[in-house]
Amino acid sequence: MILTRAGKVFKTTAFFLFIFFNTTTFSQNTENSSSLKKDSISVKDANDVLRISKEFISRNEYKKAILFFSKNYDDFSENLYINWLYGYVLSMNNQNKEAKKKFKKAISINPSDKNLQLDFARFLYKIGEINKVETILANFLDENSKNLEFLLMQANISYWKGDLKNSRKIISKINEIYPNTDYTKNLESEINSVTATYIRTNFEYQTDSQPLDLFATHITAGEYISRYLSPQLAISRYSFSPQKESAFIVQLKNQFYFNKIQLTANVFGGFYQNHSDTSDWIGGISLTKNIFKKASVKVGATKNSLLGTIASTSINLTYQSLFSELDYQNKWVIFHAWYDHQFFKDDNEIQSLGAWILSQPITFKKLSFQLGYSFNYTDSKDILFFFDNQGVGVYDPYFTPKEQEIHSGIFILNYKPSKKLSLEAKVNYGFIGNIRNPYPVRTQANTFEVGGLYDDTFTPIEYTGNISYNFSKGFTAKITYIDQETFFYARQNINFGLNFTF
Structure with missing residues (x-):
């Protein structure tokens, strides 16, 4: 009797979950992939791919840029800058899984490129993988770095990890480099509120x-x-x-x-x-x-x-x-x-x-x-x-x-x-x-x-x-x-x- 009742419970629960998930799925705004037509643009070399894709990016046409890359990627899959830029446009269209693959492929081609590593750090920061961001910044930035963007990243990461002492230390450094500004105002307010x-x-x-x-x-x-x-x-x-x-x-x-x-x-x-x-x-x-x-x-x-x-x-x-x-x-x-x-x-x-x-x-x-x-x-x-x-x-x-x-x-x-x-x-x-x-x-x-x-x-x-x-x-x-x-x-x-x- 207990097994029979448990079976009924499982069936009833499964039914309502099925209804809920289907309602949620069909209510989402889906894109008709057939409406995204590939641009029939001929290219001769990697420079053409980079030039044309940058034109799409300058007009914020990231979906067209992705389709253009997908059409020409196989011919230039070992090119550092094509993987790099392809990863960027994928990230701008929130296709983060594929974006990460392209960034990693670019890094495998030239792991010592500092600007590439820092751009990858920006991407990881955006999707919340803060531990990996911290590792990259530690390897490619020294203690004398004055880059405001990455200093703010480090201050926020320390705050999110609960290391308020280090976060405050970085905030003080930013305020010394950029006095009379409010770059750190919001973060300081959050720390004061939490503590x-x-x-x-x-x-x-x-x-x-x-x-x-x-x-x-x-x-x-x-x-x-x-x-x-x-x-x-x-x-x-x-x-x-x-x-x-x-x-x-x-x-x-x-x-x-x-x-x-x-x-x-x-x-x-x-x-x-x-x-x-x-x-x-x-x-x-x-x-x-x-x-x-x-x-x-x-x-x-x-x-x-x-x-x-x-x-x-x-x-x-x-x-x-x-x-x-x-x-x-x-x-x-x-x-x-x-x-x-x-x-x-x-x-x-x-x-x-x-x-x-x-x-x-x-x-x-x-x-x-x-x-x-x-x-x-x-x-x-x-x-x-x-x-x-x-x-x-x-x-x-x-x-x-x-x-x-x-x-x-x-x-x-x-x-x-x-x-x-x-x-x-x-x-x-x-x-x-x-x-x-x-x-x-x-x-x-x-x-x-x-x-x-x-x-x-x-x-x-x-x-x-x-x-x-x-x-x-x-x-x-x-x-x-x-x-x-x-x-x-x-x-x-x-x-x-x-x-x-x-």
Whole structure:
């Protein structure tokens, strides 16, 4: 039965992904290759090829230049300057893979040509391969170089790699060579913004249909010092009703960035105190690795507190989690997938997996929107569901979904009427919601037990609205409202955040 259900899940997910990808593909602006006709221009030697191609380039007719090169390239494929110029026009038409091949072919013909190497560095910088750019600049520029373009490249690369000390050193050099200019103004502003001390406060209120109300205060403070030291302190205090319980959480976090292997490590540790029960430690580590330019994977292990049900607010309830995530994006879509395996002290386990895919923002003046699809599957080993003497059931002490399957459509709308004000609305509508639900059997006059499970359906919906306002460079405010319906409860959540940077 489990295999059959898994097969249905796979087929349903595959169907919706097929629809999404085809919609995205056919909506793209494709070029009719037959409309690009080759120019019937006769050439005698390589100089003719270079002269005619430069005429196309001077008129910004890069597609015609590419067609002209493709027609004549085989006859002059060992010519340094034809490979060089062919690589340039390919890069100007964003055919980066082929452009790289032509640049490399030119370099293989004359690897000592400094101008060729620096032009290749420009190309690599444009497509974001900064480690290779850094190697070329180190080999072909000395410490006394005054070339503004390449100095700015080096300053930006150091900044992107988190080496702010070296970036500032290069900025100082540029300012000495070119005083009273603003060439480095934007980069200096970015560095100052990244390294500024920040304090974030958030005041949260939530009410749900269990019924359970909570009020929480969150305070986070931190500062980026280097790629190995960016400490952050987070404090949260919760108050619950109707039981009048409360909880307190303190966490200390830090991030390490290892540029050579493109790996980011995030670690945190702290303690969780439930005022009606005992205290406990929390902590974890996650590792994020770029697997190629537009994709990254994340794996981690954590121990965290759980506060979601009425019972969980009055006991020390923590769980351990092993998780993995995959992120990918290109100019058309953003994709995220995850798997999470949770372990509880009562030997229960909950596994969940899912994915969502969103179109990149489609913009009309100050308005932009995104469309997408999400899938989520959650299954608990044991179902912690109990019936009272009236046959009314409750999940205790935490929710344990059994074979819960959700397929949703996503719509996000952003509106930015001014530089300071931005508004966002998000709808996540579950058009398919399946779950296996316990049913009671009477064992005695006033005693009920779980008799088994039956298939049930529901409609999960979530509406989210955000309003953000930037009062100044160092002060922003944000209000978020969430209205959500799940199988277990309906909830409304509102929080008000204030961000300060110094």
